[in-house]
Amino acid sequence: MHLPSFPPPNPPNTSDIMSSLIPTKRVDLLAPYMALDQGSSVQAEYIWIDGDNGLRSKTMTLDESPASVADLREWNFDGSSTNQAPGDNSDVFLRPVAIFKDPFRGGANILVLCECYDNDGTANKSNHRAHCKKVMDAAKAEEPWFGLEQEYTLFDADGQVFGWPKNGFPGPQGPYYCGVGAGKVFARDFIEAHYRACLYAGVKISGINAEVMPSQWEFQVGPCEGIVLGDHLWMARFLLLRIGEEWGIKPSFHPKPLKGDWNGAGCHSNYSTKAMRTPGKGMAAIEAAIQKLEARHLDHMAVYGEDNDQRLTGLHETASMHTFSAGVANRGASIRIPRHVGAAGHGYIEDRRPASNIDPYRVTSIIVETTILNV
């Protein structure tokens, strides 16, 4: 058999690859096939976090719908192709942990979030969920709730911010936050598709808004208790990236995607315990939690996202990453107590330090370790 030489004699140049990112899904061609009867078989999309904080997935056919994750088979993949294992010991194992409905294939088809394990049974280096699950189980009695605000920036197939003029910049920030009207809002159709796909899938998305920088958006997930927040946030990210394939849009989770006078992107992490939510004693619990968070500021910053130093400058509604601060209604503080929480005397706090590219399992687990488990 004639094997193609490698690399191919005429490798496509980068711009060819980029333009092939433009609509990969021909809805008109695909529709009749998606309407075909698939019998009782179910397509299960196994999804996992790779070695570079990205997502991967592959599909398995099931004979019937699983009643729970316990009915789903463990699977494996080549970890040397995902920066998760060396080539000479490359098998990484996928253990299903959560099931969502599949908005792409519809019907009884499912999305399956998985944890990654190495051959020796230990959690893969990319698997921060395993530790998070132990932490959340240990803190169960305090009922930790999280609501995360995922900010992200849209890029087009050419690597430019989506919708920005090709040879210049849009007008300065001001009209874009929660903007309405042509020229003030970008890719609303893509955002709507993602929102509805989350609702269909069963992701607990609590809202969306356009952000301060044009073509930057936010969705919120929560409140979710314990491990559920990380599961739902990762699934919401999967849907965003996957739908982007169809629009030719590349969402970026980088905390400072553009240098200069443009806002960075964060993942504000709202948090409460049963005590913090209790009328009469909530504020005392909130103040105690803030003191503990202050004492471990640097430990938290270490897991609050790569390149977060480019974002936490003290400008653009951020606090400096070198100092810890807290205050009611203060969007320049590390921790903000929302005005209505201050007024009611109970509720939740907002940790404004985490960057948009965090692993939510790491952030939610360290918050619980610091404030509940006293690590």
Ligand code: ADP
């Ligand atoms: P902001 O005013 O900072 O933009 P958002 O409305 O975007 O706030 O997000 C607030 C988040 O707080 C939501 O994700 C919501 O689910 C979450 N939240 C609300 N109440 C609680 C609570 N008691 N504990 C934890 N999170 C909460």
Ligand code: MN
């Ligand atoms: Mn918000």
Ligand code: MN
């Ligand atoms: Mn925001």
Ligand code: MN
């Ligand atoms: Mn916020």
